[in-house]
Amino acid sequence: MKRVLTILLVLLFVVLSIATVKGTQTKLANSEPWTSGYAKVLTNDCYLFKEPNEASPIFLLEQSYFVKITEVFDDVYFKVQYMEFDGFVKKSKLSFVEEYPQNPYLTGITFDIYDISNVCLRSSCQTLNNDSNILCTIKVSTKDLTYYGKLTGEEAVKGLGNVWYFCAYEDEYGNLYKGYVYSPFTRNISAIASSTENLKLVNITNYIPMDNLLYLNLSTKNLLILITIIPTIFVVYLFTKQSKKSDV
Numbered sequence: 154m155k156r157v158l159t160i161l162l163v164l165l166f167v168v169l170s171i172a173t174v175k176g177t178q179t180k181l182a183n184s185e186p187w188t189s190g191y192a193k194v195l196t197n198d199c200y201l202f203k204e205p206n207e208a209s210p211i212f213l214l215e216q217s218y219f220v221k222i223t224e225v226f227d228d229v230y231f232k233v234q235y236m237e238f239d240g241f242v243k244k245s246k247l248s249f250v251e252e253y254p255q256n257p258y259l260t261g262i263t264f265d266i267y268d269i270s271n272v273c274l275r276s277s278c279q280t281l282n283n284d285s286n287i288l289c290t291i292k293v294s295t296k297d298l299t300y301y302g303k304l305t306g307e308e309a310v311k312g313l314g315n316v317w318y319f320c321a322y323e324d325e326y327g328n329l330y331k332g333y334v335y336s337p338f339t340r341n342i343s344a345i346a347s348s349t350e351n352l353k354l355v356n357i358t359n360y361i362p363m364d365n366l367l368y369l370n371l372s373t374k375n376l377l378i379l380i381t382i383i384p385t386i387f388v389v390y391l392f393t394k395q396s397k398k399s400d401v
Contacts, residue, residue, distance in 0.1 A: 192247035199246035212302025219257035250352040262300040264342035278306020313337040
């Protein structure tokens with residue numbers, strides 16, 4: 154009798170768990186449009202910021218590409234991921250999308266250093282007199298630096314403009330640096346094309362990050378439920394088998 158009661162209680166627990174999860178899924182699905190958690194850059198003046206303020210831009214995000222939203226920080230900013238960078242983006246510059254973008258970020262863009270002299274990679278878009286922001290020196294004619302985005306800063310050479318490239322550079326010893334190079338000292342930058350992914354924009358007012366179990370899509374959630382049920386049934390089977398041996 155105890156064995157039967159135990160089995161019934163275990164099965165009841167499983168059924169109630171499934172009903173609770175699916176009920177919550179249905180409630181959330183009915184209250185908000187579905188989103189993948191990615192948001193599309195809608196404007197050509199959308200910056201990735203290091204902090205939630207306009208005084209800390211890292212670089213300009215290319216219009217039509219995407220960021221992954223990790224947190225609704227406040228009424229003005231989302232906390233986001235873009236490639237390997239964590240930062241903040243203004244809500245007004247983005248719109249959630251329903252699908253997962255296949256290629257969310259601008260990648261594969263490179264440029265070379267001009268054939269004149271060595272160039273400094275800096276932590277800010279300034280040529281300070283004491284050179285305190287120099288991260289390293291890039292050798293003349295270095296090729297294929299990884300480009301992430303651009304930023305306006307100091308006009309290092311009069312008449313050549315104020316555009317800097319945020320990039321990655323690996324030296325001959327394998328040390329990886331990320332910082333800014335004054336764009337007039339570069340050449341052969343790859344063509345930057347708009348994203349061709351035409352995803353459905355959705356209006357989300359109460360977003361919860363995708364690592365929350367309740368926001369998994371239904372097929373994934375059903376798979377998790379199945380994975381949970383199988384070991385539960387196996388445990389019940391072992392318990393029953395052990396009880397039968399004890400009776401003998």
